Amino acid sequence: MTEGFAASVTTDICPQCGSPVALTDIRCLVCGMTMAGQSGRSGPFSRRTWWFTLIGFAGVYLGTLAIVAITR
Numbered sequence: 001m002t003e004g005f006a007a008s009v010t011t012d013i014c015p016q017c018g019s020p021v022a023l024t025d026i027r028c029l030v031c032g033m034t035m036a037g038q039s040g041r042s043g044p045f046s047r048r049t050w051w052f053t054l055i056g057f058a059g060v061y062l063g064t065l066a067i068v069a070i071t072r
């Protein structure tokens, strides 16, 4: 019971290698697996990041359309 208690308080389990990872660590110290998105950490693809990416692609698309329209 004690090891389960300790694991639930201060550490997470790396999904890649199964090593305990501190909740404050962004990466696993053993294998380097990123822990983003695990146990309440902010993920690499948050909703805001998704919208910025979408707007960026839309901007490139519209820019390309404008260049084509100008050069024709």
Ligand SMILES: [Zn+2]
Binding pocket: 014, 015, 016, 017, 018, 019, 028, 029, 030, 031, 032, 033
């Ligand atoms: Zn690991």
